[in-house]
Amino acid sequence: MTHPDLFADEPSPAQRAAELRAQLHHHAHLYYTLDAPEIPDAEYDRLFRELQAIEAAHPELLTPDSPTQRVGGAVLKSLPSVRHAVPMLSIRTETDTEATGAAAFDGRIRRELGLAEGDGPVEYVAELKFDGLAMSLRYERGVLVQAATRGDGESGEDVTHNIRTIGQIPLRIDGAAATAGDPVPAVLEVRGEVYMRRDDFEALNERQRQKIAAGAKGEKTFVNPRNAAAGAVRQLDSGIAAQRPLSFFAYGLGEVVGDQRAPDTQFGWLMRLKAWGFPVAEQTAVCRGADELVAFHQRIGAQRDQLPYDIDGVVYKVNSLALQQQLGFVTREPRWAVAHKYPAQEQLTTVLAIDVQVGRTGKLTPVAKLAPVFVGGVTVTNATLHNEDEARRKDVRVGDTVIVRRAGDVIPEVVSVLLDKREGEPPVFTMPHECPVCGSAAVREEGEVDYRCTGGLFCAAQRKQAILHYAQRRAVDIEGLGDKLVEQLVDAGVVNTLPDLYKLGFTALASLERMADKSAQNVLDALAKSKTTTLPRFLFGLGIRHVGEATAKDLARHFGSLDRLLDASVDELLQVNDVGPVVAQSIRTFFDQPHNREVVEQLRAAGVSWPEGEPAERAPQPLLGKTFVLTGTFPTLKRDEAKAMLEAAGAKVAGSVSKKTDYVVAGEEAGSKLDKAQELGVAVIDEAQMLALLGTGTGGESDLT
Numbered sequence: 001m002t003h004p005d006l007f008a009d010e011p012s013p014a015q016r017a018a019e020l021r022a023q024l025h026h027h028a029h030l031y032y033t034l035d036a037p038e039i040p041d042a043e044y045d046r047l048f049r050e051l052q053a054i055e056a057a058h059p060e061l062l063t064p065d066s067p068t069q070r071v072g073g074a075v076l077k078s079l080p081s082v083r084h085a086v087p088m089l090s091i092r093t094e095t096d097t098e099a100t101g102a103a104a105f106d107g108r109i110r111r112e113l114g115l116a117e118g119d120g121p122v123e124y125v126a127e128l129k130f131d132g133l134a135m136s137l138r139y140e141r142g143v144l145v146q147a148a149t150r151g152d153g154e155s156g157e158d159v160t161h162n163i164r165t166i167g168q169i170p171l172r173i174d175g176a177a178a179t180a181g182d183p184v185p186a187v188l189e190v191r192g193e194v195y196m197r198r199d200d201f202e203a204l205n206e207r208q209r210q211k212i213a214a215g216a217k218g219e220k221t222f223v224n225p226r227n228a229a230a231g232a233v234r235q236l237d238s239g240i241a242a243q244r245p246l247s248f249f250a251y252g253l254g255e256v257v258g259d260q261r262a263p264d265t266q267f268g269w270l271m272r273l274k275a276w277g278f279p280v281a282e283q284t285a286v287c288r289g290a291d292e293l294v295a296f297h298q299r300i301g302a303q304r305d306q307l308p309y310d311i312d313g314v315v316y317k318v319n320s321l322a323l324q325q326q327l328g329f330v331t332r333e334p335r336w337a338v339a340h341k342y343p344a345q346e347q348l349t350t351v352l353a354i355d356v357q358v359g360r361t362g363k364l365t366p367v368a369k370l371a372p373v374f375v376g377g378v379t380v381t382n383a384t385l386h387n388e389d390e391a392r393r394k395d396v397r398v399g400d401t402v403i404v405r406r407a408g409d410v411i412p413e414v415v416s417v418l419l420d421k422r423e424g425e426p427p428v429f430t431m432p433h434e435c436p437v438c439g440s441a442a443v444r445e446e447g448e449v450d451y452r453c454t455g456g457l458f459c460a461a462q463r464k465q466a467i468l469h470y471a472q473r474r475a476v477d478i479e480g481l482g483d484k485l486v487e488q489l490v491d492a493g494v495v496n497t498l499p500d501l502y503k504l505g506f507t508a509l510a511s512l513e514r515m516a517d518k519s520a521q522n523v524l525d526a527l528a529k530s531k532t533t534t535l536p537r538f539l540f541g542l543g544i545r546h547v548g549e550a551t552a553k554d555l556a557r558h559f560g561s562l563d564r565l566l567d568a569s570v571d572e573l574l575q576v577n578d579v580g581p582v583v584a585q586s587i588r589t590f591f592d593q594p595h596n597r598e599v600v601e602q603l604r605a606a607g608v609s610w611p612e613g614e615p616a617e618r619a620p621q622p623l624l625g626k627t628f629v630l631t632g633t634f635p636t637l638k639r640d641e642a643k644a645m646l647e648a649a650g651a652k653v654a655g656s657v658s659k660k661t662d663y664v665v666a667g668e669e670a671g672s673k674l675d676k677a678q679e680l681g682v683a684v685i686d687e688a689q690m691l692a693l694l695g696t697g698t699g700g701e702s703d704l705t
Ligand code: IVH
Pocket: 089, 090, 091, 092, 127, 128, 129, 130, 131, 132, 133, 134, 135, 192, 193, 251, 252, 315, 334, 337
């Protein structure tokens, strides 16, 4: 007889089911209770589906405590528990392709409702499926009295103290004002999703990184916006939640008592919630029949990357509440709703190598080369590790299994390493102290996060990037001059500087590898065409640090001609719209370098030209001679922005208040400067009044005396 251990690498269904249950319990605890998942959702779903499949094939293996038998997470111990008056359900997920998924849902609904073919389409509401956490907001006589998480669907946690910090959630509903004649019901539970916008998430993580860099203990960065939001909502201390920017979308209702004129459709309710001041996603649409659902799924799929927040799919709901009631529920899922997902934005893959790339400005970036993985709708093979500190913090090593995230048009990122999957002790990644391309010293200046190659245009990598930057469509647009060609031209030593491009002849091009005569001629034609350009394109193409397209346009408009710009002082540059001290200095430094001047002259000599004009009218300087002091946090402007605007209008911005100060602009949490101003009798104004003085506010004249 064979000993069963010999088959240890082929577990029996019972063993595998037990293994999966243990893993799923572990990961569910990390996810729901600790808000600190170690694996992507897609991986959790795979394990979950594997267990479901085993249990379906072997019903005798099903245990009552199997994770497949539960709806949500466990309830966190430390927050008070709340029993939901109406359970918070989950939605069935349609995994089919978009056309068959919507058709299958529509088909089921029609069957359940006993509709025949000639009966006309069913009306649905199509909504976004927000990737945050479900919340139930209870209003009694219009006042927010309780906010609860979903928990296991029957009871959740009381998080009222944290939810009150979310500005988008009304603390009181003023029904009379918003919807005349529709009084707010005595009891109203609004259900929706608390989430974090992607930009807020990036800013939060940036702040966290700074805290960590400054040596703060117990701080961490967040894996994704949903976990950052969940962590904030479940804080015991509302002071912490208040510092984490959260947002909300309403999508449904719980208990409603005492409403005589309740809407009879989902859409009607959403519109009423909107009128009461709850955020409702503008994409929400009424769709008739399966075809319109498919079109919605496609339309939103195309917009997904541009949305300011993560969604993981769309939700279709039967619009009529009467029909919803007729359709009812199966276990914990309504028959009248279905979720239709998009490709996951986080996946697992392995690190094949860690390369260091050299950018146009010499910046060295560590990049993880990955086993190809389909994430966020594209196949990803590279993910940036940003810089030395980030690479060290994440401790990514060759051979590691990592979570890769790609959300929106944000570049793919390694979120974290699955340490239990690491084999052996692969070496820790270190940044090279020489440029991997040209061998020049790579240095990290004090206070900077990046290493830079000091080779300048001696470095082939920087030369190549500079040429590609100049040739790109948004700059002078040399069609056909792509990576491969530039690579060959620079490596062969044929092109070293931008003006060399215009010295290229047919023979030089045609003799390159894989270059047909016709393509060589096309490149020459494109080069000739690029000589007729515009000043903003040319300026942008030069690749001056901090001068993007918008700044290039502002510079061109302001100065009208290149020569006027070449000779502009830092002070004159500061007069340009949106140009601050860093940008002004960068432009000046660029044009002070003789070799950059030479490049500009040679390009002009080669025939690159653009129409020039007169300088723009000098901006009026209504605040010339006035001195301002800024203090506190302003509602819309950053301190630097306010300063730049005042300076552009001719004002001086000082750091401390004295008798010479004309105005103190005070924002939220203004400190001792405000006291000093009051003591000295200096005029104190707010941001709006400052904008009025600048002539950019809503009101014309200010009423300051
Ligand atoms: S309706 C009766 N609508 O998806 C159906 N849920 O499993 C109750 N979600 O965690 C939910 N966007 O928070 C509904 N437009 C939307 C949604 C949505 C996101 C979340 C919900 C829950 C999960 C449902």
